[in-house]
Amino acid sequence: MDIKAYIASGILELYVAGQLSEKENQEVYELMQQHPEIKQEVLEIEAAVIKLTAAASPKTVGFNIIKDQLGDSDAKVVDLKPKKRGWIAYTGWAASILLAVGLLWTLNNKSQVEEELQSVSIEKQYLEIQIEDARDNLAATKNLLDAIRDKNIIAVPLGGQGDYAASYAKVYWNKADNTIYLDGEGLPNAPEGKVWQVWSLTLNPLTPTSLGTIDDFNTDDNKIFAIANANESQAFGITLEPEGGSESPTMEQLYTLGVVASAP
Amino acid sequence: MADIDSLVKRFQNKDQVAFETLYQMYSASMHGVIYNIVKDPDISQELMQDVFIKAWQKAESYSPQKGRFFTWLINIARNAAIDKTRSKAYRQSRQNLDADNFVDIISSHDNLDSSTDAIGIKKFVTNLGQKCKDVIELLYFKGFTQKEASEELNMPIGTIKTRNRNCIQQLRDMVL
Numbered sequence: 001m002d003i004k005a006y007i008a009s010g011i012l013e014l015y016v017a018g019q020l021s022e023k024e025n026q027e028v029y030e031l032m033q034q035h036p037e038i039k040q041e042v043l044e045i046e047a048a049v050i051k052l053t054a055a056a057s058p059k060t061v062g063f064n065i066i067k068d069q070l071g072d073s074d075a076k077v078v079d080l081k082p083k084k085r086g087w088i089a090y091t092g093w094a095a096s097i098l099l100a101v102g103l104l105w106t107l108n109n110k111s112q113v114e115e116e117l118q119s120v121s122i123e124k125q126y127l128e129i130q131i132e133d134a135r136d137n138l139a140a141t142k143n144l145l146d147a148i149r150d151k152n153i154i155a156v157p158l159g160g161q162g163d164y165a166a167s168y169a170k171v172y173w174n175k176a177d178n179t180i181y182l183d184g185e186g187l188p189n190a191p192e193g194k195v196w197q198v199w200s201l202t203l204n205p206l207t208p209t210s211l212g213t214i215d216d217f218n219t220d221d222n223k224i225f226a227i228a229n230a231n232e233s234q235a236f237g238i239t240l241e242p243e244g245g246s247e248s249p250t251m252e253q254l255y256t257l258g259v260v261a262s263a264p
Numbered sequence: 265m266a267d268i269d270s271l272v273k274r275f276q277n278k279d280q281v282a283f284e285t286l287y288q289m290y291s292a293s294m295h296g297v298i299y300n301i302v303k304d305p306d307i308s309q310e311l312m313q314d315v316f317i318k319a320w321q322k323a324e325s326y327s328p329q330k331g332r333f334f335t336w337l338i339n340i341a342r343n344a345a346i347d348k349t350r351s352k353a354y355r356q357s358r359q360n361l362d363a364d365n366f367v368d369i370i371s372s373h374d375n376l377d378s379s380t381d382a383i384g385i386k387k388f389v390t391n392l393g394q395k396c397k398d399v400i401e402l403l404y405f406k407g408f409t410q411k412e413a414s415e416e417l418n419m420p421i422g423t424i425k426t427r428n429r430n431c432i433q434q435l436r437d438m439v440l
Binding site: 008009010011013014015016017018019020022025026029042043044045046047048049050051052053054055056057058059063066067070125128129132133136 | 268280283284287288289290291292293294295296297299300305308309313316317320328329330331332334335336338339366369370384385386388389400403404405407409410411420421422425426428429432435436439440
């Protein structure tokens with residue numbers, strides 16, 4: 001199990017907030033016992049939330065104020081002199097004990113059913129969320145497909161360059177709405193401190209124009225990025241640049257390059 | 265710091281000393297959550313005390329498998345506060361509730377307490393982005409579910425989860 005990813009998912013923050021289902025609570029509890037780093041994380045989240053909520057308190061109040069109201073749980077039982085009790089008293093006690101047991105049993109049943117109901121409704125909520133997510137995903141994929149199938153699209157394959165012959169990318173250029181869709185599936189994740197930067201090039205003379213950096217490359221799922229491009233591009237290139245991007249491309253870090261087939 | 269787990273266990277065995285320690289650890293926090301909902305110093309103090317008395321009486325119903333002790337307590341506190349706001353007497357006494365959230369409350373506190381914590385928290389809330397304010401207010405102070413928060417803030421549910429983590433991370437950087 002990837003503990004770092006688990007921690008980074010944000011589930012532990014929800015755990016402290018009390019937003020997980022009973023089953024998930026149980027899971028987190030078990031993971032905390034197995035992995036000290038998860039337990040540590042929960043303790044720190046909790047400590048931070050306690051400090052924040054405490055800061056909203058108008059003033060603190062001492063414990064003594066409630067001490068008297070707790071009921072003396074370890075009070076001494078005063079011995080009564082044994083009295084003779086008749087059978088009526090015993091029957092009465094027996095009946096009331098039976099009644100009490102019966103009541104408790106009913107109460108217990110009721111709270112069990114309530115608990116079940118609650119966990120079912122939480123489960124339902126989570127399923128709804130999953131459906132919602134799936135729908136969103138589907139809609140996004142459809143949009144993408146429509147965009148790439150558009151008849152105005154020019155497809156430009158970008159081949160790997162030099163040391164990076166294994167990498168590749170594809171650009172789908174919609175001239176009508178000045179957008180390119182860059183498919184970066186064939187590029188590795190950008191290493192720490194670096195970003196991918198996309199360039200539009202004109203060939204004679206060779207002039208690069210930056211189309212910007214892809215800051216969310218590593219976290220993006222489908223690796224397809226829509227980028228505005230109003231240039232009369234004759235080629236596209238992708239370089240690895242220091243975070244924040246560069247004024248002009250670092251040619252040693254040119255990973256992929258591709259010429260527009262029907263360049264104007 | 266005393267080990268919370270063993271304190272809670274002792275508390276469940278009706279150990280008043282352990283309970284007092286837990287009270288010192290959590291009472292201000294509960295008071296803050298309740299005050300943020302009822303917005304009245306006297307009522308919130310009374311409710312906070314009720315919460316601890318209730319916790320003491322229902323101690324055996326807590327189980328660590330079901331969640332943190334703090335989470336259990338904060339649930340009791342929020343429910344008590346929300347119940348109060350629904351009572352007739354309360355509504356009549358407070359015709360127009362101010363819409364202050366925890367950020368307004370914390371920033372309006374005078375620095376009677378100039379401990380590092382208080383300064384760190386103030387700094388945190390002043391620099392906090394609106395989205396962090398909303399998410400923290402709903403998830404921790406108001407007890408909204410992820411889904412309710414996502415509807416209230418018009419934000420996808422996954423975003424709530426990651427944003428909340430980032431916000432709490434900032435808080436930790438400031439106060440821990």
